[in-house]
């Protein structure tokens with residue numbers, strides 16, 4: 697039997713790392729929690745810059761596209777670039793997750809990529825709690 701490959705848009709690697717049960721709607725967050733659980737089993741994922749399995753339950757997905765497409769496409773582009781992969785790359789989810797953590801979250805790059813996202817405060821707090829990124833203010 698052929699193994700299923702799940703589509704994950706690149707910037708959702710960051711959203712998944714910091715997800716704590718909050719989101720655009722209860723349907724969205726319930727589905728996101730299920731996706732997170734599924735991905736912990738390390739299936740193959742295809743990294744995309746289009747709507748994915750997380751978008752499928754988002755109220756911002758209209759007519760098959762994201763209403764914030766311009767903004768999130770740039771997030772995707774940045775994640776692909778920093779992880780050194782391209783759209784369409786297929787890899788085990790945990791390998792992708794590792795790239796996102798090592799090359800973006802641990803270097804403080806998240807703020808540069810999606811600091812204008814409506815959820816950024818939540819991720820900033822988790823950054824601090826988990827010590828994922830260096831607190832640059834302490835170095836000054």
Ligand code: SF4
Pocket residue numbers: 747748750751752754755756757761762763764768
């Ligand atoms: S806001 Fe856009 S990119 Fe984010 S989950 Fe919703 S449809 Fe997908």
